[in-house]
Amino acid sequence: MAVPFLGRLHPTEYLALFGSFIFVALEAFIRVWTLALPPFLVSLFYRASRRLFNRFSSPEQKRAESKKTSISTSIRDAADFVELCQIWGYEAEEHIVQTSDGYLLGIHRLQWRKGEEGQKVNSGGTSIKKRVAYLHHGLLMNSEVWVCLTDQQRCLAFELVDRGFDVWFGNNRGNKYSKKAIHSSPTSAKFWDFSIDEFAFHDIPDTISYILETTQQESLSYIGFSQGTAQAFATLAIHPKLNNQVNVFIALAPAMAPAGLSNGVVDSLVKASPSVLFLMFGRRSILSSATMWETLLYPPLFTKLIDMGLSFLFRWRTKNISANQKLAAYPHLYSFTSTKSVVHWFQIIRNRCFQMYDDDVHQPMSVSKTSKYSKVAKYPTRNIRTPVVLVYGGSDSLVDIKIMLKELPPSTVATEIPHYEHLDFLWARDVNTQVFQHVFDALDSFTDAEHTKEEFEHYRMVRHESLVGSAYPYMHSHRGSESEASTIAAGSDNRNGVEVHQHLAREQLRSMGSSTDDDALWSPASEPSVAPDVTQRTEKGPSIPEPGKDAPTYAAAAKLKGVGVRRGGAAANKLDNIVEDRGVDKD
Numbered sequence: 001m002a003v004p005f006l007g008r009l010h011p012t013e014y015l016a017l018f019g020s021f022i023f024v025a026l027e028a029f030i031r032v033w034t035l036a037l038p039p040f041l042v043s044l045f046y047r048a049s050r051r052l053f054n055r056f057s058s059p060e061q062k063r064a065e066s067k068k069t070s071i072s073t074s075i076r077d078a079a080d081f082v083e084l085c086q087i088w089g090y091e092a093e094e095h096i097v098q099t100s101d102g103y104l105l106g107i108h109r110l111q112w113r114k115g116e117e118g119q120k121v122n123s124g125g126t127s128i129k130k131r132v133a134y135l136h137h138g139l140l141m142n143s144e145v146w147v148c149l150t151d152q153q154r155c156l157a158f159e160l161v162d163r164g165f166d167v168w169f170g171n172n173r174g175n176k177y178s179k180k181a182i183h184s185s186p187t188s189a190k191f192w193d194f195s196i197d198e199f200a201f202h203d204i205p206d207t208i209s210y211i212l213e214t215t216q217q218e219s220l221s222y223i224g225f226s227q228g229t230a231q232a233f234a235t236l237a238i239h240p241k242l243n244n245q246v247n248v249f250i251a252l253a254p255a256m257a258p259a260g261l262s263n264g265v266v267d268s269l270v271k272a273s274p275s276v277l278f279l280m281f282g283r284r285s286i287l288s289s290a291t292m293w294e295t296l297l298y299p300p301l302f303t304k305l306i307d308m309g310l311s312f313l314f315r316w317r318t319k320n321i322s323a324n325q326k327l328a329a330y331p332h333l334y335s336f337t338s339t340k341s342v343v344h345w346f347q348i349i350r351n352r353c354f355q356m357y358d359d360d361v362h363q364p365m366s367v368s369k370t371s372k373y374s375k376v377a378k379y380p381t382r383n384i385r386t387p388v389v390l391v392y393g394g395s396d397s398l399v400d401i402k403i404m405l406k407e408l409p410p411s412t413v414a415t416e417i418p419h420y421e422h423l424d425f426l427w428a429r430d431v432n433t434q435v436f437q438h439v440f441d442a443l444d445s446f447t448d449a450e451h452t453k454e455e456f457e458h459y460r461m462v463r464h465e466s467l468v469g470s471a472y473p474y475m476h477s478h479r480g481s482e483s484e485a486s487t488i489a490a491g492s493d494n495r496n497g498v499e500v501h502q503h504l505a506r507e508q509l510r511s512m513g514s515s516t517d518d519d520a521l522w523s524p525a526s527e528p529s530v531a532p533d534v535t536q537r538t539e540k541g542p543s544i545p546e547p548g549k550d551a552p553t554y555a556a557a558a559k560l561k562g563v564g565v566r567r568g569g570a571a572a573n574k575l576d577n578i579v580e581d582r583g584v585d586k587d
Contacts, residue, residue, distance in 0.1 A: 003061045003415065051400050071308040072150050075328040076299065079167070081177070083334075084147045088158060091117050097210045099173070099183070099202040106177030107207060108143050108169040122215035130166040131447070132217050134208065138253075139227025139345070140287065142335040143175045145225070145426055150328050154432045155301045156223075156439065163440070166215055170207045170228075172199055175335040192284040195344040195357040196227075200234035200379075205242055208323060212245060219449035222386075223439065225425060226398075227345075229254040234339075236384045243537045247416040249448035250389045250439055252425040254382070256354045258345075259400045270350055274358075275345045301326050306330045314397045316421045320428040329427050344387065347376075352436035354379050354407060381407050387459070388412045389442040389449060391435055393420030410455065413442075413463070431505050 009363040061441045071087070078084045085092040093109040095408060111425075113129070120127035135157060146169060149155045153263045160167050173194060174186075229251035236243055242352040269277060294302055303326045318326070344357045358376045384533040388408055392399045394416045401414060417424075419436050425435060445459035459483050 006086045015125055022303075024119060042377065049053045052288070072324045072328040075148050075150060076331050078148070078332075078562075081142075081144050081147065084144060085110065088147075088152050088162065089114050090158065095210070095214070097207050099206045100203050102182040103173040103200070103202070104180045104446075105173060105184065105203060106169075106171050106205060108177075110167040110169075112159060118402075118552055122217060124216050130164055132168065132211060132441075133160050133165045133443070134168045134170060134220050134222050135410045136170040136204070136228035136231065137172070137227050137367050138255075139341070140334055141226075141336055142171050142332075144176075144332040145237045146330070148329045148332040149427060150322075150325050154427075154429075157429075158435060158531050159432070160443075165443075169212050170204070172231075172337065173203055178454070189283045190336040193340060194338050196230060196234060197344070197357050198230045199341075200238060204231050204235040205239055208245060215237060219245050219247050221250070221443055221446070222402035223250045224251065225252045226255050226422065230256055230354070233381050233384070234379045236386055237379045240383070240385075243451075244449045246386045247493075248387045248389060248442050249384075250391070250442050251356065252391050252435065252439075253396060253399065253422050254404060255398060256389050256404045257352055257400060258349050258398045259352075259403075266439060270346045274347070277343050277346065278339060281342075283339060285336040286339040286342050287334070290566065294331055294334075303327055303330050307332065310423075314422070316395075316397070316423070318423065319423065321432070322429050325427050325429070351376075352403070354381060354383065362378040382409055384409055385451060386449075387442070387446050387456070390436070391438045392416055393422065393424060393427070394418035395420060396422045396568070398422055399522075409553050413459075 019203050043133055044570070074087050075084060078087065082092045082094065088112055091112055093111070095107050095109060097105040097107055099105060112119065116128070116345065120126070122132070135141055135143075149156060152158050157167055158170070173181075174192060179186050181191055186192075208220065208222075214220070215402050219442070222232055224230075229249075232251070233254075233256055236246065236249065269280075293305060300454060307318055310318060321329075326563065337487045338355070347358050348354060353376075353378045355378045360374060388411070390401070390404070390408075392401055392414065395418065399422075401416070405412060415438050420428065420434065428434065441462045442459065446455050448455075451561060484564055
């Protein structure tokens with residue numbers, strides 16, 4: 001019998017693995033012990049944690065705690081998706097999707113603007129016809145993560161509703177809203193025997209089919225976060241016909257083949273055999289004790305615990321998310337999933353390949369993963385025909401954009417928000433100004449599933465104009481700089497009277513195609529994969545426009561840098577005139 005992880009680990013990593021066994025065993029003991037506690041003792045522990053927080057908190061922390069708004073508390077205490085939406089005056093619907101393999105998925109719908117309640121939407125006849133957007137959550141999450149924000153204007157879902165979209169929210173099998181099947185109980189191992197493969201073969205395509213049938217629409221726009229993007233990559237890669245039902249795929253904090261985890265203990269788990277992971281976490285749901293800690297701990301302490309965990313695992317600092325937002329959202333962060341789906345991710349990370357689940361977990365170590373006798377199928381993501389728009393964080397340790405772009409079609413568009421980490425795409429204090437416009441530009445350009453040349457050209461024009469409108473001050477004040485990663489602290493550069501913000505948006509665009517047939521499907525195969533960098537000098541023209549002159553327009557822009565700016569004085573008026581001459585909305 002083969003030793004499960006022999007040959008995979010460095011000797012020091014065995015110590016880390018042993019330590020992780022002890023940690024998991026201790027956590028399991030505490031979980032079992034607390035389940036037996038009567039309610040009055042649970043309440044006692046909660047009050048004790050509150051006193052502990054107050055005892056060791058600084059006066060500033062105490063004042064901040066006392067000033068928490070009622071809206072934050074209401075969001076934190078909301079029981080479900082519907083209640084979260086009602087806080088902001090939106091009425092949500094609940095629907096049930098039965099997958100082809102017998103799981104029952106609870107999904108949600110926001111179809112009405114405020115004041116439209118009760119009107120028929122996308123139901124044929126005289127009903128209001130709206131475009132459909134489908135949002136899908138990440139790993140260990142549910143649909144609540146999209147609507148648990150402390151400011152309405154920072155909620156992408158509410159913004160889409162107000163823009164006239166019929167917005168739907170998916171949920172994976174096994175999570176809070178999808179913990180039921182017609183063939184097995186959640187208490188059985190059979191119920192939890194699923195990985196990313198099942199999400200791609202059943203959950204996503206069946207949910208899309210249900211939404212399109214219910215709304216009587218031919219196509220929809222897909223917006224995914226984290227694992228929600230991986231599920232779409234896999235789904236579109238293996239379901240060619242589904243590419244004709246998705247207008248555009250917008251991937252926020254996209255996940256495909258993460259580079260790995262920075263923590264040594266967890267990295268040793270990644271390298272270990274799935275047998276070891278199943279031994280540690282079981283074959284049902286993983287980390288189900290997270291809800292226990294939320295019950296026992298005072299909210300600020302629970303928030304601190306989550307921050308410590310994110311730092312421990314991924315080295316995320318979560319500085320872009322306000323303390324108030326964390327208090328409101330972290331209780332909605334966790335939802336159930338299978339151990340097998342996490343094991344699947346560990347296989348992907350270990351092999352650095354976006355592959356299907358490797359069922360041969362007991363394969364002897366003498367048989368290499370590159371053996372001619374066995375090869376796990378990769379998801380053929382380069383076959384995707386739906387336009388793909390990536391928006392990722394430059395400080396996100398889970399995104400390896402170079403590997404991702406190699407595995408995606410040449411037409412893929414990638415935009416970097418350099419200071420953003422993973423969760424910032426959901427809850428950052430400036431997510432509405434940093435991220436939303438990228439989403440809206442894509443939605444406005446790709447309005448059906450024809451994927452024509454005109455759609456790509458329109459998107460190129462919209463992105464070029466909106467980014468150049470904000471990038472010009474940065475590019476002009478940094479003439480001669482060819483550093484792709486250079487940034488400036490806010491207020492540190494005042495040349496030309498322009499104050500440059502610290503945070504930049506870098507755009508990486510694949511070349512847009514051309515066709516002699518305007519109605520033909522745009523094909524990227526004959527086009528180069530990367531266009532010229534407009535911030536550098538090329539053979540076709542100057543890299544930076546002279547003051548008072550229009551910037552040259554290229555067929556496509558790569559690594560185009562954009563930044564929000566504050567303008568004032570004569571230089572600002574001069575800049576505004578330039579922007580107006582270019583036909584760009586300066587607001």
